[in-house]
Amino acid sequence: MDNNNQIDLTCPICLDIADDAVETECCGHIFCEKCVKNVKSCPLCNIAPPSFRIALFGRRLIGNLPKKCDNEGCGKDVARSEFNRHKSLCEFLIIKCYIPTCSFESNKKNLMNHLLTSHSDSVIKILEEYYSTNSSNKISNSRSFISTKINSKGRQARLGATGKYYCSGKLDLASKCKCCDGNCGPDNGCNCTSCMALDISTRKLPSGWYVNKEGFPCVKGDSGKFYCGRKMSLESSDSFCGPDDGPNCLSCEIIGFEESVYQKVR
Numbered sequence: 001m002d003n004n005n006q007i008d009l010t011c012p013i014c015l016d017i018a019d020d021a022v023e024t025e026c027c028g029h030i031f032c033e034k035c036v037k038n039v040k041s042c043p044l045c046n047i048a049p050p051s052f053r054i055a056l057f058g059r060r061l062i063g064n065l066p067k068k069c070d071n072e073g074c075g076k077d078v079a080r081s082e083f084n085r086h087k088s089l090c091e092f093l094i095i096k097c098y099i100p101t102c103s104f105e106s107n108k109k110n111l112m113n114h115l116l117t118s119h120s121d122s123v124i125k126i127l128e129e130y131y132s133t134n135s136s137n138k139i140s141n142s143r144s145f146i147s148t149k150i151n152s153k154g155r156q157a158r159l160g161a162t163g164k165y166y167c168s169g170k171l172d173l174a175s176k177c178k179c180c181d182g183n184c185g186p187d188n189g190c191n192c193t194s195c196m197a198l199d200i201s202t203r204k205l206p207s208g209w210y211v212n213k214e215g216f217p218c219v220k221g222d223s224g225k226f227y228c229g230r231k232m233s234l235e236s237s238d239s240f241c242g243p244d245d246g247p248n249c250l251s252c253e254i255i256g257f258e259e260s261v262y263q264k265v266r
Contacts, residue, residue, distance in 0.1 A: 009062050011035055013043055017080070021055040021062055030058050056209075056217060057243050060229045073107070149202075151194035160187040162215035165198040167191075173258050179213070179250075189213050190254065196262055210262055212251035221245055226252040226259070 011018040013035040020033035026047040033052075041048035063081030071092040078086040087093065095111050097104040099119050106114065115123055151157045155167035166185020172192050180189040190213045191199070199211040209219045216228035218241075227242020232249050241249040248256075255262065 009058060009065070017062055017065060017067075018055070018058065021058040022052040023055040023058065025051040025053060030055050057229045060216075064231060071107075149198055151192075151198055153192070153194045155194070157195050157198055158186070160185050162188045162213070164188075164191050164211055164213075164215050165195040165202070167195055173261055179254060190258075193261060193264060210255050212249075212255050214249075214251045216251065218252045218255055220256075220259075221248075224256075226255045228252050 009017055009021070009030060011021075011032040012029060014032055016032075018030045018032045021030050022033050022036065023030050024042050024044070024047075026042050027045045029042075029044050031043070031052070036043070036050070036052060039050060042050040063079060065080050066077040067080045067083050069076045069078055069083075069086060069090055069092075071087070071090050071094070074090055074092040076086070076090075091109060092107050094105055094107060097111065097114060097119075099115075099122060102119070104111075104114050104118070148156055148158045149165065151165070151167055153167070153169065155169050157165040157167040160166045164185075166187065166189075168186045169184050169192060171180070171182055171184055171190060173190065184190070184192040184195055196210065199205075200209065203211065203217065205211070205217055206219075209217055210226070212218050212226070212228055216230055218226045218228040221227045221242045221244040223245040225242070225245075225248045227244070227248050228251070229243045230241055230249070232239055232241050232247070241247070241252055
């Protein structure tokens with residue numbers, strides 16, 4: 001992304017790339033959600049009271065921008081959408097020893113060596129207690145953390161790998177979904193209109209927005225095509241799906257084919 005686009009994604013208050021970007025309804029500028037939490041008027045045009053909405057497309061663009069991990073010894077460039085996950089899993093993350101009476105702290109690798117050499121008896125005891133109280137039956141029942149809902153057809157729908165809802169029933173799309181196997185999931189691909197309604201309501205998407213088969217929110221652009229704004233690998237385009245015109249990705253193209261059917265879920 002060039003410097004001009006990065007400037008457009010900069011919060012005018014903190015002068016950094018907007019974190020959890022929101023935009024004003026009065027002048028359309030992007031801000032960090034935390035920066036405008038207590039403002040009484042728009043920081044740029046002074047309209048009061050200010051009204052903000054989630055900058056969905058802006059957040060997707062920002063999510064693709066690189067951010068350098070500041071853990072000492074790492075310095076890896078990570079997409080902003082993956083930054084928090086990387087930080088929690090980074091091998092250079094400094095962690096304090098889990099034993100309350102111990103003050104040792106280091107990165108993950110050194111911490112594991114420390115636990116094995118200094119607290120092996122405590123580690124073994126903790127593991128024995130954990131697995132003795134969590135039988136295989138209880139572990140299998142712990143799948144309740146996976147979100148399930150009942151769709152309008154009365155079927156149980158579960159979140160799949162794409163973050164979309166699937167009920168495993170037959171698809172009710174106009175084209176009979178020639179890109180998939182004709183079923184709603186169970187893990188990925190197109191979903192039926194009832195599960196699409198769950199996607200829309202769960203994500204609180206505005207009118208006209210849908211979720212394509214890869215799990216990305218999309219909306220119709222100026223060209224009449226649907227766009228999700230994510231990176232593509234098309235040599236004849238600017239490498240992005242939209243946001244307003246030009247080529248769109250296959251997943252958004254399918255939403256366009258099925259628009260007349262999906263409109264019924266609203």
